[in-house]
Structures are given as C-alpha cells and as structure tokens.
Amino acid sequence: xxxxxxxxxxxxxxxxxxxxxxxxxxxxVAQREFTQHFPxxxxxxxxxxxxxxxxxxxxxxxxxxxxxGSAPAAIGITxxxxxxxxxxxxxxxxxxxxxxxxxxxxAPFCEQLRADGLDTLFTKRTGLLLDPYFSGTKxxxxxxxxxxxxxxxxxxxxxxxxxxxxxxxxxxGENRHVTDATNASRTLCYNISTNQWDEELLGxxxxxxxxxPEVLDxxxxxxxxxxxxxxxxxxxxxxxxxxxxxxxxxxxxxxxxFKSTYGTGCFALLNTGxxxxxxxxxxxxxxxxxLGGKTTYALEGSIFIAGAAVQWLRxxxxxxxxxxxxGTLADTADDxxxxxxxxxxxxxxxxxxxxEARGAIFGLTRNSGPAEFARAALESVCYQTRDLLHAMxxxxxxxxxxxxxxxxxxxxxxxxxxxxxxxxDAPVDRPKILETTALGAAWLAGExxxxxxxxxxxxxxxxxxxxxxxxxxxxxxESLYAGWNDAVSRSLTxx
Numbered sequence: 212x213x214x215x216x217x218x219x220x221x222x223x224x225x226x227x228x229x230x231x232x233x234x235x236x237x238x239x240v241a242q243r244e245f246t247q248h249f250p251x252x253x254x255x256x257x258x259x260x261x262x263x264x265x266x267x268x269x270x271x272x273x274x275x276x277x278x279x280g281s282a283p284a285a286i287g288i289t290x291x292x293x294x295x296x297x298x299x300x301x302x303x304x305x306x307x308x309x310x311x312x313x314x315x316x317x318a319p320f321c322e323q324l325r326a327d328g329l330d331t332l333f334t335k336r337t338g339l340l341l342d343p344y345f346s347g348t349k350x351x352x353x354x355x356x357x358x359x360x361x362x363x364x365x366x367x368x369x370x371x372x373x374x375x376x377x378x379x380x381x382x383x384g385e386n387r388h389v390t391d392a393t394n395a396s397r398t399l400c401y402n403i404s405t406n407q408w409d410e411e412l413l414g415x416x417x418x419x420x421x422x423x424p425e426v427l428d429x430x431x432x433x434x435x436x437x438x439x440x441x442x443x444x445x446x447x448x449x450x451x452x453x454x455x456x457x458x459x460x461x462x463x464x465x466x467x468x469f470k471s472t473y474g475t476g477c478f479a480l481l482n483t484g485x486x487x488x489x490x491x492x493x494x495x496x497x498x499x500x501x502l503g504g505k506t507t508y509a510l511e512g513s514i515f516i517a518g519a520a521v522q523w524l525r526x527x528x529x530x531x532x533x534x535x536x537x538g539t540l541a542d543t544a545d546d547x548x549x550x551x552x553x554x555x556x557x558x559x560x561x562x563x564x565x566x567e568a569r570g571a572i573f574g575l576t577r578n579s580g581p582a583e584f585a586r587a588a589l590e591s592v593c594y595q596t597r598d599l600l601h602a603m604x605x606x607x608x609x610x611x612x613x614x615x616x617x618x619x620x621x622x623x624x625x626x627x628x629x630x631x632x633x634x635x636d637a638p639v640d641r642p643k644i645l646e647t648t649a650l651g652a653a654w655l656a657g658e659x660x661x662x663x664x665x666x667x668x669x670x671x672x673x674x675x676x677x678x679x680x681x682x683x684x685x686x687x688x689e690s691l692y693a694g695w696n697d698a699v700s701r702s703l704t705x706x
Contacts, residue, residue: 550586596634
C-alpha cells in the first residue's frame with residue numbers, strides 16, 4: 212500500500228482536492244469555486260448539490276492527474292463548519308439551500324433563547340454561545356420555514372448534517388449518516404463533556420434527534436466510497452472541521468500550542484489538553500480532536516472576516532486585481548495616517564459576539580486612498596488576532612509565552628505576518644506547507660490507514676518556512692491597538 216492520501220478540503224468559497232504523496236509532498240491539486248448566494252442582507256447560502264458537484268469534479272481530476280501508482284490508501288475530509296444542510300433520506304436532495312456559517316438570520320431566535328435564560332445552560336454543555344453562527348438555530352429555521360419540513364423530520368424522513376456528513380452520505384452511496392466529534396461540537400446540540408447529542412438542548416431548539424448523524428472519532432471508519440463514483444472503493448478514514456484540521460496539520464498536539472488560520476474568516480485555537488476551560492472572556496470551548504475515544508479540548512476565537520476583507524478590496528472596491536497585491540499596496544500607505552477598518556460585514560465574532568454590528572471605517576482624511584484602505588484591511592485581521600490571544604491568555608494561565616503557528620491564504624504576505632508579529636509582540640511561525648487544513652485531514656486518514664506516522668512522528672516532520680519576530684516599539688504598538696479598540700467600541704450595538 213502506498214503512502215498516498217487524498218484530502219477533500221471543502222471550504223466556504225471553493226472545494227479542493229489534494230493528493231499527498233506523504234506529509235511533506237503535495238502531488239496534485241484541483242480546485243473549483245462555487246456560487247455564493249445572498250438572498251437578503253445578512254443571509255448567506257450555498258447550493259449543496261453544487262458543492263457536491265465541485266467535490267466530485269476535483270477528486271476525479273486529482274486521481275486522473277496523479278496517474279497509476281498513486282491510488283490513495285484513504286480519503287480525509289475537512290469542511291467549512293456550522294454550515295447547515297437538511298436533505299431527504301430517500302432522494303438525497305436538500306430541502307433548501309445550505310445556510311452558511313456566516314448567516315445571521317437566526318439572531319432573533321438566539322435573543323429569544325437568551326431572554327428565556329438558557330444561555331448558561333447551552334454554554335455549560337456545548338462550550339458555545341447563543342449566536343447565529345452555530346448550526347442548531349439554523350436547523351430550527353429550516354424546519355419552521357420550509358413547507359412540510361417539520362412533519363417530514365418528525366417522521367424520520369430527513370437527515371441533518373454539516374457539509375462533511377452530506378458529502379459522506381453521497382460518497383458512500385447513501386449508506387452512512389455520520390460526522391466526527393469536532394463538527395458535532397459546533398452545532399449547539401452536542402454535549403462536549405459526555406460526547407453525546409443532548410436531548411434537552413435539542414428540545415429547546417425544536418430539533419428532533421432523528422435528524423442527527425452518528426458521531427465518530429476524527430480518525431475512524433466513516434465508510435467506503437461507492438466504486439461507481441471514482442472507479443474504486445476508497446475508505447474514508449479521517450474527518451475534522453476545517454479549524455480543527457488545521458490545528459492537527461500544524462501538529463499542535465501539546466497543551467499550550469496555538470495556531471491561527473487566515474481564510475475567509477480567522478480562527479485561532481489554543482490546545483488545552485484534557486482541561487475543558489470555561490471561558491470568562493467570551494471565547495469558545497470546543498473539541499480540538501477526538502482520537503481513540505480520548506477528547507482533547509481547545510479554546511477558540513472566531514473572527515468572521517479575514518480574507519473576506521481582501522476579497523472586498525478586490526470585488527467590492529476594485530482597488531486590487533488579485534488578493535496577493537494587497538500587501539504590496541499596503542506597504543505604500545502613508546504612515547502618518549491612522550485608518551481603521553472594522554470589518555463587521557456579517558457582525559462581530561469573538562470576543563464581542565455582536566450579530567447586529569456592521570462594518571465601519573474610521574480616521575479617513577482627504578489624502579486617504581487605496582493604499583490606506585488596503586493597509587487598514589490587513590491590519591484589522593492582526594488586531595482581531597490580538598483580541599483573541601489576550602482573551603485566551605486571561606482564560607488559561609498555562610498559555611505562557613506564545614509562538615503563533617499560522618496558515619491560510621493570507622499568511623503568504625510577509626507584510627501582514629510582520630505586522631501580526633509586531634502587534635502581538637510574539638513570534639509568528641509560517642510552515643513550509645501552507646495547506647495545513649488539508650494536511651490535517653490527510654494525516655487523520657493516513658495514520659488510520661497505517662501509511663503515515665503517529666502523532667509524534669508527524670510532529671517531528673513539521674517544517675518551518677520563516678519565523679517573524681516583533682520589531683515594533685512598545686509605545687507604537689500600544690498606541691495603534693488603542694486606536695483599534697476605540698474604533699471597535701464605536702461599531703458595537705451591544706455595549
């Protein structure tokens with residue numbers, strides 16, 4: 212059996228398939244974007260069948276390009292988390308577009324649950340906050356707003372899943388309705404202490420337990436692909452939500468290790484080991500991974516807009532043609548200007564959790580132009596990361612001196628990574644392999660298949676590309692950050 216493992220990386224704006232020859236070598240990559248739907252302000256949807264089509268197309272392309280001798284020993288899947296799909300068990304077709312994690316339509320229901328005094332109960336059992344971000348209230352919305360959905364669900368005719376579950380259902384010929392512990396932990400329905408669906412929480416949400424998938428470890432037997440799909444039966448042996456997969460891909464297996472991923476949003480996870488830390492600073496407590504039945508926990512901070520701010524520069528303002536131009540443009544900005552972008556395009560995530568906040572720009576002068584906008588967009592991601600890091604350090608005294616491991620599309624920008632190190636006053640490590648989300652899913656599957664090393668061996672193979680060290684004067688750092696905090700305070704609706 213070869214060491215080849217195929218990773219499906221199903222993200223918010225595109226689906227990718229990557230064939231790894233081993234943990235250090237990417238052999239083939241294929242990618243397809245898909246349509247973003249915005250039916251109302253604050254609403255974000257995807258066509259789940261279009262997502263499936265892009266996954267099938269990219270996997271077939273990678274298998275074909277990889278050629279003979281590169282047949283994968285296993286498939287690992289990582290996916291955009293919280294995005295919610297309900298489908299008909301008989302036809303396999305969704306009853307509605309997928310409601311994306313960014314969607315804010317269920318904010319009134321979250322407020323109702325808080326008014327009923329249920330926020331403490333949900334947080335205690337799930338580690339999450341009552342926010343539209345998570346899947347549970349999205350499930351409720353679909354059942355209440357799609358004609359006939361609730362009756363069909365109560366009759367056992369429908370299935371719920373995050374994107375991983377929907378893909379596995381179809382890849383296995385509709386034989387497996389399963390998910391992993393990390394994706395389950397993002398639903399508002401899963402008790403992360405008992406590792407079970409919580410029937411009391413499901414009752415408060417109005418969600419029948421018959422909708423819910425079986426929950427497995429991250430490295431487990433999720434089923435085998437229907438041979439008619441890819442030409443052979445390939446076992447699916449690894450699944451993790453994208454941020455947990457990136458944590459694994461960064462080899463953050465020890466308590467105190469910290470990673471941040473810069474994709475559409477920004478998501479920082481701090482491994483807390485066996486310690487299920489209850490945040491006092493509005494961080495999330497979540498499952499980092501579950502292996503061999505043993506749960507490892509993490510503190511997580513979620514920023515809704517990171518790379519999406521660069522997309523806004525490109526698609527909304529038209530001041531850059533390609534995302535990679537943002538750092539170069541920012542480097543030409545006028546240093547005497549203090550322009551702040553608060554990118555609350557879909558509300559603010561941690562530590563504010565203000566679903567109704569909206570984006571704003573402060574500090575504009577007559578001389579402000581594209582360069583200042585670009586710099587403000589990139590800096591906003593770094594300021595938000597500092598917000599998260601400081602909150603986590605207050606929550607968990609064992610965090611100590613932090614070295615941040617980074618990944619995602621934005622980390623290719625040296626300018627952004629240097630500013631990140633400067634504003635954090637901490638080293639920032641960029642790995643040689645930036646595809647850490649896919650790599651984490653590949654490791655789960657490869658280790659389970661017996662063709663990749665164990666966790667210790669995988670960690671030994673993690674390789675550094677560059678370390679960025681802080682070089683900013685303390686007074687400048689604190690002055691800049693004070694300006695950011697002032698800008699955010701002016702944007703909040705929840706005070």
